[in-house]
Amino acid sequence: MELQILVTNDDGIQSPALEALEVSLSGLGNVIVVAPDREMSATSHGITLNQPLRFHQLAPNRYSVQGTPADCVILASLRILHRKPDLVISGVNRGHNVGDDVAYSGTVAAAFEAALQGIPGIAVSAFSRENPDFIEAAQVVARIAARVLDDGLPTDVILNVNYPETWNGGIRLTRQGRRAGKTVLVENLDPRGREYFWLHEELHAQRSEPANEPMTDFAAVAAGFVSVCPLQIDRTAHAYSNHFVRWMELLDLDRSAEPR
Numbered sequence: 443m444e445l446q447i448l449v450t451n452d453d454g455i456q457s458p459a460l461e462a463l464e465v466s467l468s469g470l471g472n473v474i475v476v477a478p479d480r481e482m483s484a485t486s487h488g489i490t491l492n493q494p495l496r497f498h499q500l501a502p503n504r505y506s507v508q509g510t511p512a513d514c515v516i517l518a519s520l521r522i523l524h525r526k527p528d529l530v531i532s533g534v535n536r537g538h539n540v541g542d543d544v545a546y547s548g549t550v551a552a553a554f555e556a557a558l559q560g561i562p563g564i565a566v567s568a569f570s571r572e573n574p575d576f577i578e579a580a581q582v583v584a585r586i587a588a589r590v591l592d593d594g595l596p597t598d599v600i601l602n603v604n605y606p607e608t609w610n611g612g613i614r615l616t617r618q619g620r621r622a623g624k625t626v627l628v629e630n631l632d633p634r635g636r637e638y639f640w641l642h643e644e645l646h647a648q649r650s651e652p653a654n655e656p657m658t659d660f661a662a663v664a665a666g667f668v669s670v671c672p673l674q675i676d677r678t679a680h681a682y683s684n685h686f687v688r689w690m691e692l693l694d695l696d697r698s699a700e701p702r
């Protein structure tokens with residue numbers, strides 16, 4: 443049976459990156475695009491629960507969904523494909539998803555939705571250019587996708603791939619960094635004289651951190667590498683379990699929780 447590769451994004455069905463991925467992935471299996479009908483950037487892992495979910499078929503292998511990126515993965519598995527795809531590729535996002543961006547990214551969340559369903563997921567983002575064609579990034583994705591189709595991914599782990607502004611030809615295994623990107627509130631007046639606020643992200647600066655190996659996702663793309671960062675569903679702070687065992691002893695709520 444031919445492999446089914448689901449492509450989605452959070453930039454919306456009109457993104458030229460979808461076509462670039464359709465071309466680059468065509469040798470690996472049957473590519474089906476299921477993407478939001480409008481831009482859904484920064485919607486993270488939201489799903490639509492309080493209104494109907496609809497989709498429209500635009501071409502034999504192309505569907506738009508009135509919903510979020512995670513909705514797209516769910517709807518594709520349960521209804522459009524009538525089975526789970528063998529691989530989910532989310533992107534190529536216009537703009538990097540590194541460091542703190544991961545918390546907000548709909549692109550990354552779609553790959554996590556795949557992982558929640560037991561499907562290998564890859565999120566892909568590229569430096570935001572004026573008129574991006576995403577062709578080079580999509581070709582790199584196809585190479586990574588071929589490896590993942592051969593080897594699979596560890597359970598509950600996705601790959602967060604970022605393509606740099608100008609690629610130096612190298613690829614780095616990275617860890618999720620922290621960016622000191624600052625969200626600011628821009629205040630203004632609308633034409634009717636009412637004040638409004640617009641969230642705006644000021645240019646990111648890298649927070650100084652210890653020069654550990656592996657390098658951060660942010661540092662890798664800044665140096666011209668393709669960044670491949672494995673991320674996992676489990677957010678438990680395992681490194682701090684001892685700290686919290688002591689903390690729980692001090693908290694000492696067990697006694698007061700006993701029935702009286």
Ligand code: MN
Binds near residue numbers: 452453482483536
């Ligand atoms: Mn986006």
